[in-house]
Amino acid sequence: MTDTMTEADFKALRPHLGRLTLKSVEVAEQVLVNGRDQADVAREYKLTRQRVSDIVARVQAAADDVPAGWEHVEGWFPPELAAQVRQMQADAMKAEKQEG
Numbered sequence: 001m002t003d004t005m006t007e008a009d010f011k012a013l014r015p016h017l018g019r020l021t022l023k024s025v026e027v028a029e030q031v032l033v034n035g036r037d038q039a040d041v042a043r044e045y046k047l048t049r050q051r052v053s054d055i056v057a058r059v060q061a062a063a064d065d066v067p068a069g070w071e072h073v074e075g076w077f078p079p080e081l082a083a084q085v086r087q088m089q090a091d092a093m094k095a096e097k098q099e100g
Contacts, residue, residue, distance in 0.1 A: 005032050005063065012072050016062045020055070027052055028059040067096045 005013075010033045017025060027045055030036045031052065042052045077085060 003032070004035055007033050009063070009068070012070065013059070013063050013066055015072050015074075016066055017059060018062070020058065024055045024058075027055050031056050032059060067093075 010029055014025065017028075020028070023045065027041055027047065030041045030044075031038055038052045038056065039049050041047075042049045045052070
């Protein structure tokens with residue numbers, strides 16, 4: 001994983017960031033998308049440099065599980081279609097891991 005990502009890639013990654021707070025997501029975006037120095041971001045958000053580093057590492061780890069170029073799709077479906085969509089996602093992830 002590189003040290004930066006596009007705004008679109010970061011936006012696509014957001015659903016995969018689990019329980020990160022909004023502040024943590026903002027911190028990661030400042031570093032990874034805007035290319036800001038971790039120490040500067042730590043001062044601005046009143047965090048330690050280590051905390052900023054941990055946040056960035058967590059986001060980068062999440063990014064490693066999302067294949068490049070994939071898009072997040074969200075919507076409401078009847079139960080049988082929702083199950084099909086979940087299965088399609090699982091199948092696509094399995095195929096991606098086998099190719100990689």
